[in-house]
Amino acid sequence: MAAVQEGDETAFDELIRRKTPPLLxxxxxITRDREEARDIVQIVxxxxxxxxxxxxxxxxxxxWIFRIAVNLAxxxxxxxxxxxxxxxxxxxxxxxxxxxGARTMxxxxxxxxxxxxxxxxxxxxxxxxxxxxxxxxxxxxxxxVGQILDCKASTVRNHLFAARxxxxxxxxxxxxxxxxxxxxxxEEGGQP
Numbered sequence: 252m253a254a255v256q257e258g259d260e261t262a263f264d265e266l267i268r269r270k271t272p273p274l275l276x277x278x279x280x281i282t283r284d285r286e287e288a289r290d291i292v293q294i295v296x297x298x299x300x301x302x303x304x305x306x307x308x309x310x311x312x313x314x315w316i317f318r319i320a321v322n323l324a325x326x327x328x329x330x331x332x333x334x335x336x337x338x339x340x341x342x343x344x345x346x347x348x349x350x351x352g353a354r355t356m357x358x359x360x361x362x363x364x365x366x367x368x369x370x371x372x373x374x375x376x377x378x379x380x381x382x383x384x385x386x387x388x389x390x391x392x393x394x395x396v397g398q399i400l401d402c403k404a405s406t407v408r409n410h411l412f413a414a415r416x417x418x419x420x421x422x423x424x425x426x427x428x429x430x431x432x433x434x435x436x437x438e439e440g441g442q443p
Contacts, residue, residue: 252266252303252306252308252312255299255300255303255306256303256304256306258303263296263299263300266296266299266312266316267296270313270316271292273389274292274295274316274317274320275288275289275292276388276389277317277320277321277324277384277385277388277389278291278292278295278320278321278323278324280384280388281321281324281325281328281380281381281384282324282327282328282331283369287327287331288324291320291323291324291327292320294323295316295319295320295323298319298323299315299316299319310398311395311398313391313395314395314396314398314399315398317385317389317391317395317399318398318399318400318401321381321385321399321400325377325381367422367426367429368418370425371418371421371422371425371426372418374417374418374421375414375417375418376410378400378402378410379410379411379413379414379417380414381400382396382400382407382410382411382414383410383411383414383415383418385399385400386407386411387411387414387415392404393405393407393408393411
């Protein structure tokens with residue numbers, strides 16, 4: 252990051268190469284749209300380059316970059332919700348016209364799991380969802396996620412605990428066939 256701050260374009264290219272895949276994955280899960288995620292990640296790197304002189308070394312470069320990405324993704328989702336409310340009748344009609352095309356069984360299974368996780372995560376608060384994505388999917392530590400979300404590491408752990416508990420409850424409620432054996436009895440206060 253020090254080289255990027257000095258304007259080293261080679262270092263910046265390396266930063267882009269290393270950070271694009273995890274940023275794309277995180278932003279796509281927040282926005283639920285891979286194409287929007289690509290656009291947002293491009294904007295993230297533009298912001299990083301434009302604001303490179305402002306980078307504070309008390310932050311880890313990873314936390315700083317992910318904070319920019321998460322904030323942009325959240326802004327996009329909020330903007331889209333407002334826009335979608337106005338366009339909902341048209342969207343419902345167009346959804347019925349889509350053709351998923353031919354896919355392999357593995358792609359269908361992966362998509363089904365992703366769809367289920369997406370539906371389950373709709374029951375999480377925005378913070379719980381972000382913490383779950385950053386810790387559970389991106390394998391970031393509580394301290395780093397705390398920097399990204401501007402909260403304490405203990406708060407991150409609390410959000411993660413609450414998210415996992417809520418996801419488990421919703422999995423049992425909505426998809427009991429996928430719940431681990433005995434989980435329903437445990438959740439209802441009985442023995443497995």
